[in-house]
Amino acid sequence: MSFYVYLSGEIHTDWRDEIARGAEAAGLDVVFTSAVTDHDASDAAGDHLGAESDGFWRDHKSSKVNAIRTRTLIEQSDLVVVRFGDKYKQWNAAYDAGYCAALGKPYVTLHDTDIVHPLKEVDSSAMAWAQTTDQVVEILNYVTRS
Amino acid sequence: MSFYVYLSGEIHTDWRDEIARGAEAAGLDVVFTSAVTDHDASDAAGDHLGAESDGFWRDHKSSKVNAIRTRTLIEQSDLVVVRFGDKYKQWNAAYDAGYCAALGKPYVTLHDTDIVHPLKEVDSSAMAWAQTTDQVVEILNYVTRS
Amino acid sequence: MSFYVYLSGEIHTDWRDEIARGAEAAGLDVVFTSAVTDHDASDAAGDHLGAESDGFWRDHKSSKVNAIRTRTLIEQSDLVVVRFGDKYKQWNAAYDAGYCAALGKPYVTLHDTDIVHPLKEVDSSAMAWAQTTDQVVEILNYVTRS
């Protein structure tokens, strides 16, 4: 069986590609999934259901359409990687981590040292904290070796 | 039966007291619970288990001791109120919201209009978005009326 | 322990009171709960969270506030009685029945003979079909006898 990994969080750097390239270079049988990472498309995911004048409801509709995809993928995954970058609020990433924690779904975090303190609750129920994408690939290499 | 409400999130303003006072003034049979909200005590919750030189592990230990309390209280509650203020990362609040979502535990958010967009995933699985503590009290009044 | 019964569905006749009076007359240790049955209050349950120009969103907000109450009460109940009257769509009643079925929560239906056919899916996973409130009281009398 392939090992399924859901990549959650930051969409402004190419960390997903780095992990995918690393896994491919290592010859791992891993399938990566994620939310739609095109920011504009994601914000507009519900627009075709009818225009909204109120930003709250536009967000509401798009978030729910996105959740159809993301909840299913998280539940089907064997591991979730949650990435926190240095910009933006990224509450959706912390939300995904809490979602995993309640499901008993293993997740690892990927973030720099300077945000260790505000991420303490998120990290404390993670299976690992990685600082680089190479470390994530190494984890995948280890847990899938035959 | 009393109605149990867990108050999650921001600890720098007195929103918990406002809600408790409002509920009391309305004569509601509601019991409020929360994490330990003394910031220093919370950060030091694991210190008596042995000093740590590395901040990551100090946070790790304290977070887990706090989680003994918070997970039990969240799971015993009938409703969770998640408050986002205007400062700090507050990833623990978003984490609690995700935790509730995965459990099917109803929660409402309490935050200002200017952070609607970054909270869209958190709000989209909430049962309500309140902007004031009075609105939260009003919800409690409504859902517990006989 | 008291026996908890959630009364779901039609709000235009006094069937809830009939059952409660019958249970009291029989001296049963039963606690009855239900949604807020004041139709106008129920439709307005979310209004205090901010006015909506679009009826869909007004309904959306009020339904969710109502669900905070109803889901908790359904999950705490030992039995749900779902009443279908002769007017209106009453999709919320059928929705509650499906909700109970998926939870494995026992429910009985209360409706006249002329709607047996459209209710066949709802009735087929019910524990009983009653046609009168007296029959419901009789069920409660039987299942709680010592």
Next chain:
Amino acid sequence: MSFYVYLSGEIHTDWRDEIARGAEAAGLDVVFTSAVTDHDASDAAGDHLGAESDGFWRDHKSSKVNAIRTRTLIEQSDLVVVRFGDKYKQWNAAYDAGYCAALGKPYVTLHDTDIVHPLKEVDSSAMAWAQTTDQVVEILNYVTRS
């Protein structure tokens, strides 16, 4: 993996075919399932188990045979689409929506604007409300894009 979509509700128009054709035209890897949509066959699903003189029991037997099929398909699906038309009671559709809600199975509704109010409970726990089959296809297109 293919994406599994269960199509619930109205059987008097060809909305299922419209969605299937739309998905095929868009080249989506989606598998559609549903109850047996031949009305007479569905009503007679239990007849071979022995004739019933009482309509209630005939319905009862057929509904349970149908449920063997439908519950399994709903539980195996990634998304359920619940269609409400302009005729009949359609309590089975609302029942399926409640069933999904309790399971945490994502569903979207498909119905016209004029029945927004009676469907408010059903819509409030849906992931989306679509008014046309094209909108449903668009949702499928979005959530399955690679």
Next chain:
Amino acid sequence: MSFYVYLSGEIHTDWRDEIARGAEAAGLDVVFTSAVTDHDASDAAGDHLGAESDGFWRDHKSSKVNAIRTRTLIEQSDLVVVRFGDKYKQWNAAYDAGYCAALGKPYVTLHDTDIVHPLKEVDSSAMAWAQTTDQVVEILNYVTRS
């Protein structure tokens, strides 16, 4: 907290009373529950919902009304005692044992040596096999001692 024990199975001897008297004599804080053990009342539990000409449906209705009571009591119990006597099919007792096994609810069996072989599946997931009511009381005495 009191310890809740559901007494399932045979209704033709006074084994329930023997256990209750033994527990009382030993001063145990145990609450005993069971199905309605009046055979005629149990068979007639659904009769007030309308007469049936077909015995199968009469049994069907009564069994479901009884199940409202029994499932709730089984799920609320800390231990189930399942008694098999020397007469009748007693499939309901074996059914209750299977129900407990799937729930992870501990149960003990109470039966004579001569039916050990046909009860092997039932006994193999039981927590104990008792041959006398005194042994059941002794188990209760042990598991509840402070």
Next chain:
Amino acid sequence: MSFYVYLSGEIHTDWRDEIARGAEAAGLDVVFTSAVTDHDASDAAGDHLGAESDGFWRDHKSSKVNAIRTRTLIEQSDLVVVRFGDKYKQWNAAYDAGYCAALGKPYVTLHDTDIVHPLKEVDSSAMAWAQTTDQVVEILNYVTRS
């Protein structure tokens, strides 16, 4: 996907083969599973783990080895057929039915009319009662039709 059917109960007649042949003749995509139906092999399933002088423990060991197989197959099935013949106690069949009921796994019973009354609890949570193997094949034909 194939439809998985577990065949539980009586092992003294060839009802399993009749159903399998009927399903094959109808071209159904159904996979049948069951316990080991060689009676002597089943009773001896634990013998290779060491001889027992006490019949109770021999049965105990064999039943548990059998349960490794049967529980897994029941949990993987889409439908369970439980057959009661006219001989023996067959408590294992009733046990399997109760096990299914607690899991929410759909099952149908297969038995003659003369044992309707002692099977009333077992039948009341079944999805159907069949009297002939042809009727079971017909159910399979119906629930798997495309």
Next chain:
Amino acid sequence: MSFYVYLSGEIHTDWRDEIARGAEAAGLDVVFTSAVTDHDASDAAGDHLGAESDGFWRDHKSSKVNAIRTRTLIEQSDLVVVRFGDKYKQWNAAYDAGYCAALGKPYVTLHDTDIVHPLKEVDSSAMAWAQTTDQVVEILNYVTRS
């Protein structure tokens, strides 16, 4: 509500009493539970069900009788403390920790430094590792403070 703590593991020192005395001295509203800690009584818990010549079956019967008590108490607890001493195999303590981990029940370990390495799996899913009973009392004091 009182806070329920199950004390698992070593029975040869008075660590349970130390914790209980510490909690009492601190005025905590904590209820402590445990297995029967009288070693001989525990080993003999099944003896009254009939003598066994084979030690394996004597242990088997007693262990299951003990499990009626221990599983119920573990599942009802808010926190489990698992104590590993310096003698004996104590596989039951590690078993209880694994049991808690799978249930999502929070537990803390209590053991000396010299067995950190063989306990690494047990400790890694614990909420805390304490070395003294005072530290356990301190944790209880913290998580129950109002």
Next chain:
Amino acid sequence: MSFYVYLSGEIHTDWRDEIARGAEAAGLDVVFTSAVTDHDASDAAGDHLGAESDGFWRDHKSSKVNAIRTRTLIEQSDLVVVRFGDKYKQWNAAYDAGYCAALGKPYVTLHDTDIVHPLKEVDSSAMAWAQTTDQVVEILNYVTRS
């Protein structure tokens, strides 16, 4: 479908290979999985995430990385074999057994007679106790036969 067997416990003898060879010789369709059994690699599983000066935290990190692999494999297995050898504490093996017990995942133990007493809790919820790898192969042969 292949039958999945997770092999837990002792890593100092070649019992895993013996079982695998036996299953292959018998032509069984069984897939074996296990933790990484290279002791040094397992202890170092978290080292690439950053060096730790404290042995507790090194173990902590490695154990969690290992758990990503082992929990997933245990949950995907149809049967777990837990081996206890004559050396070391082997608390991880007992932990895995408790984890299986709470999940309702069937497991068998493999150990010599001289440790029957300290393993009584572990054995009492096992489906079988084997003393040799041949016996394990025989169990696999039996439960997978067609």
